[in-house]
Amino acid sequence: MRVSKQRIEEDLKYLAQFSADTGGKGITRLPFTPEDRACREAIIKKFKAAGLHVYTDGIGNIYGRREGKRPDLPPVMIGSHLDTVINAGIFDGPAGVVAGLEVVRVLNDLSIQTERPLEVANFVIEESTAFGKSCVGSRAVAGVLDYDELARLKDKNGRSLQDAFKEHGVTKKEIEATRREKGSIDSYIEMHIEQSDNLIKAGKPVGLVTAIAAATRFQVTVKGQASHSGATPMGERKDALCAAAEIILGIEKIAAAEAGNETVGTVGNVTVKPGAINVVPGEAVLAIDLRDIDKADKDKAAEKIIALFESVGKEREVQVEYLITASDTPVPASPRVLGAIKNAAREVDIPHLVMHSAAAHDAAYLAEVADMGMIFIRSYGGSHNPDEWAEFEDVAMATEVLLEATLRLSS
Amino acid sequence: MRVSKQRIEEDLKYLAQFSADTGGKGITRLPFTPEDRACREAIIKKFKAAGLHVYTDGIGNIYGRREGKRPDLPPVMIGSHLDTVINAGIFDGPAGVVAGLEVVRVLNDLSIQTERPLEVANFVIEESTAFGKSCVGSRAVAGVLDYDELARLKDKNGRSLQDAFKEHGVTKKEIEATRREKGSIDSYIEMHIEQSDNLIKAGKPVGLVTAIAAATRFQVTVKGQASHSGATPMGERKDALCAAAEIILGIEKIAAAEAGNETVGTVGNVTVKPGAINVVPGEAVLAIDLRDIDKADKDKAAEKIIALFESVGKEREVQVEYLITASDTPVPASPRVLGAIKNAAREVDIPHLVMHSAAAHDAAYLAEVADMGMIFIRSYGGSHNPDEWAEFEDVAMATEVLLEATLRLSS
Numbered sequence: 001m002r003v004s005k006q007r008i009e010e011d012l013k014y015l016a017q018f019s020a021d022t023g024g025k026g027i028t029r030l031p032f033t034p035e036d037r038a039c040r041e042a043i044i045k046k047f048k049a050a051g052l053h054v055y056t057d058g059i060g061n062i063y064g065r066r067e068g069k070r071p072d073l074p075p076v077m078i079g080s081h082l083d084t085v086i087n088a089g090i091f092d093g094p095a096g097v098v099a100g101l102e103v104v105r106v107l108n109d110l111s112i113q114t115e116r117p118l119e120v121a122n123f124v125i126e127e128s129t130a131f132g133k134s135c136v137g138s139r140a141v142a143g144v145l146d147y148d149e150l151a152r153l154k155d156k157n158g159r160s161l162q163d164a165f166k167e168h169g170v171t172k173k174e175i176e177a178t179r180r181e182k183g184s185i186d187s188y189i190e191m192h193i194e195q196s197d198n199l200i201k202a203g204k205p206v207g208l209v210t211a212i213a214a215a216t217r218f219q220v221t222v223k224g225q226a227s228h229s230g231a232t233p234m235g236e237r238k239d240a241l242c243a244a245a246e247i248i249l250g251i252e253k254i255a256a257a258e259a260g261n262e263t264v265g266t267v268g269n270v271t272v273k274p275g276a277i278n279v280v281p282g283e284a285v286l287a288i289d290l291r292d293i294d295k296a297d298k299d300k301a302a303e304k305i306i307a308l309f310e311s312v313g314k315e316r317e318v319q320v321e322y323l324i325t326a327s328d329t330p331v332p333a334s335p336r337v338l339g340a341i342k343n344a345a346r347e348v349d350i351p352h353l354v355m356h357s358a359a360a361h362d363a364a365y366l367a368e369v370a371d372m373g374m375i376f377i378r379s380y381g382g383s384h385n386p387d388e389w390a391e392f393e394d395v396a397m398a399t400e401v402l403l404e405a406t407l408r409l410s411s
Numbered sequence: 412m413r414v415s416k417q418r419i420e421e422d423l424k425y426l427a428q429f430s431a432d433t434g435g436k437g438i439t440r441l442p443f444t445p446e447d448r449a450c451r452e453a454i455i456k457k458f459k460a461a462g463l464h465v466y467t468d469g470i471g472n473i474y475g476r477r478e479g480k481r482p483d484l485p486p487v488m489i490g491s492h493l494d495t496v497i498n499a500g501i502f503d504g505p506a507g508v509v510a511g512l513e514v515v516r517v518l519n520d521l522s523i524q525t526e527r528p529l530e531v532a533n534f535v536i537e538e539s540t541a542f543g544k545s546c547v548g549s550r551a552v553a554g555v556l557d558y559d560e561l562a563r564l565k566d567k568n569g570r571s572l573q574d575a576f577k578e579h580g581v582t583k584k585e586i587e588a589t590r591r592e593k594g595s596i597d598s599y600i601e602m603h604i605e606q607s608d609n610l611i612k613a614g615k616p617v618g619l620v621t622a623i624a625a626a627t628r629f630q631v632t633v634k635g636q637a638s639h640s641g642a643t644p645m646g647e648r649k650d651a652l653c654a655a656a657e658i659i660l661g662i663e664k665i666a667a668a669e670a671g672n673e674t675v676g677t678v679g680n681v682t683v684k685p686g687a688i689n690v691v692p693g694e695a696v697l698a699i700d701l702r703d704i705d706k707a708d709k710d711k712a713a714e715k716i717i718a719l720f721e722s723v724g725k726e727r728e729v730q731v732e733y734l735i736t737a738s739d740t741p742v743p744a745s746p747r748v749l750g751a752i753k754n755a756a757r758e759v760d761i762p763h764l765v766m767h768s769a770a771a772h773d774a775a776y777l778a779e780v781a782d783m784g785m786i787f788i789r790s791y792g793g794s795h796n797p798d799e800w801a802e803f804e805d806v807a808m809a810t811e812v813l814l815e816a817t818l819r820l821s822s
Contacts, residue, residue, distance in 0.1 A: 230769025358641025
């Protein structure tokens with residue numbers, strides 16, 4: 001391998017030190033905190049040490065640019081994020097930024113100047129932990145960040161994201177200026193740990209991402225009639241939980257058999273009121289998550305689920321009220337970029353799995369302005385918790401694929 | 412009517428003053444408290460004022476005896492309880508004790524001496540609020556109170572019921588001495604508010620109880636496999652909530668269509684772990700309540716429910732673990748006592764509904780030693796809460812039926 005596992009490991013451990021005190025349990029680096037500022041300064045120093053020209057955009061995303069032979073061409077960009085959840089692991093998302101930096105260092109070592117410029121990016125506020133909204137920096141790049149909404153997004157102290165930005169000199173004007181034109185970035189590659197166990201199960205260190213799935217989410221409230229469990233005959237009940245059970249099994253059937261091959265539907269939680277053993281449930285609230293990598297299949301499944309709400313409500317004479325709390329669009333990888341990544345993986349002969357991403361990433365928004373691809377790293381212990389862990393060997397292998405793909409896209 | 416609505420109303424309002432300070436929300440009279448002691452002293456004074464001979468048994472149940480022409484015959488007993496839940500209404504269960512007292516006063520007014528002796532009873536610790544066990548006094552009369560279990564039943568301060576009894580001079584010996592021989596009480600009638608709304612729906616003030624239903628209760632834990640809602644294909648899931656939903660609908664079907672006419676089955680609560688919208692549920696805990704007035708039907712339904720646990724567990728490859736947390740026996744009213752109550756209701760021409768009791772009562776234990784019957788009073792606002800309310804007119808009408816039935820059984 002041309003990339004250095006040792007440099008990658010050193011960088012990730014170095015960045016992990018910028019953390020709020022979490023009593024030894026993982027790292028915590030929320031936006032606008034001293035540890036976040038220190039980490040941003042650290043990555044800027046590292047970028048500069050690697051010879052990159054550093055600049056930031058309106059919202060504060062950091063870019064390190066390595067000039068190409070043709071400075072006029074749109075750049076190839078490698079990016080991810082440095083902010084974390086509370087008590088996070090050290091890989092999500094610094095691995096993707098460090099990988100971009102390592103690609104630059106290898107090119108320096110090998111004295112390669114690419115045709116296209118190369119940029120390494122750190123997007124701000126990817127995690128929704130602090131303000132309840134994910135991918136804030138990349139949404140701004142894509143031009144889909146609603147400035148007015150920022151006033152409604154508040155942290156636990158009640159400070160709005162709009163006010164937090166204002167304190168840092170970021171107003172509506174700066175956020176609008178963050179938007180990039182479509183095609184102004186040639187291609188964007190994000191390397192990230194997989195946040196599930198498909199690579200573990202497949203026994204492969206690296207994943208090549210075909211598409212980023214998106215979710216439609218429902219919050220459903222079933223309103224029946226609470227009554228005494230002993231005194232209410234079966235035929236006179238309006239049992240909210242029985243109606244909820246039909247919805248749960250109906251969603252399973254729709255996702256498994258009546259929608260697309262990749263459709264998944266989950267009822268992740270039910271809460272019952274009053275929730276006593278001797279009372280027929282009067283109310284049940286369901287949290288429903290529907291995902292697909294194909295928009296048409298997801299829309300079809302969502303329609304069937306809404307029809308299910310209606311038929312169960314009618315048949316059981318209960319009210320089924322629903323809110324659609326999310327309705328995002330799945331994003332396929334660019335065939336050109338995915339092709340380059342596949343060829344790269346074969347060229348450097350690294351075992352890999354072609355797969356889709358179940359979780360959302362900045363890459364989904366960068367796809368609005370650039371041809372997009374993603375590379376996954378096998379990760380143990382899940383993500384968003386201190387047990388998240390990837391082998392540095394696996395990170396290095398993914399970075400080797402990234403290096404080769406970057407060479408192919410930027411030559 | 413021979414009974415006095417006014418006296419009944421005065422008595423109930425008088426007894427309601429013996430309460431812990433609950434900030435104006437209903438009344439609270441837990442066992443072994445100053446308010447409980449004061450209430451016991453008050454009822455003893457009232458019994459004595461009505462000419463009753465007062466005695467207590469080993470566990471502290473209070474009896475007021477009115478002698479019959481034949482003192483050697485087993486008495487007719489009218490009883491209920493004076494302890495309450497926290498923030499209770501004023502009727503559950505003082506109405507039954509006051510009704511017995513009123514029957515005595517009417518007999519005094521009319522100078523009637525019955526053949527059989529008459530006793531009015533107050534059974535201790537009917538409510539499970541303080542120590543988690545109901546009908547303690549009446550269980551002791553029936554000889555089914557396990558002394559050793561009392562050491563394990565603790566109040567919120569950690570004091571065991573065994574210790575609380577000891578402080579009041581009640582040891583194993585006294586509890587064993589509380590047991591009465593079968594047939595030593597001729598008949599037992601309990602008057603109680605209905606704890607559901609069947610009388611309201613029927614538009615009748617009085618209910619004649621054919622049987623006291625009993626419950627079999629299960630606590631079921633379904634253990635599947637928690638996994639990422641986006642990354643786990645439908646075919647690879649072990650979704651504990653989907654398995655739980657099959658159990659919920661299966662229990663509904665068994666109770667409604669595959670068991671007895673009076674069988675009711677309820678899943679009153681489900682809790683899901685981890686309970687997040689983006690995680691396939693790994694565990695679901697269900698609280699199941701099965702009731703019937705027919706033991707054979709209930710046992711048959713319980714068998715089908717257990718078979719359901721097994722088939723769902725096998726088919727979905729999840730673990731379904733269950734605990735049977737209660738398995739009580741339904742108690743039919745004595746045909747002789749129920750007949751006397753029915754004839755009484757017709758004789759005094761009071762509108763009534765023949766019905767069963769969904770809730771448990773001291774009467775279920777007295778049935779071990781006496782021929783048992785129950786009379787229900789229409790009650791609004793449920794029970795076990797400050798909104799519980801019966802019209803005093805309805806209480807008087809039920810007491811009139813009780814009076815007539817008592818005359819028929821004791822003459």
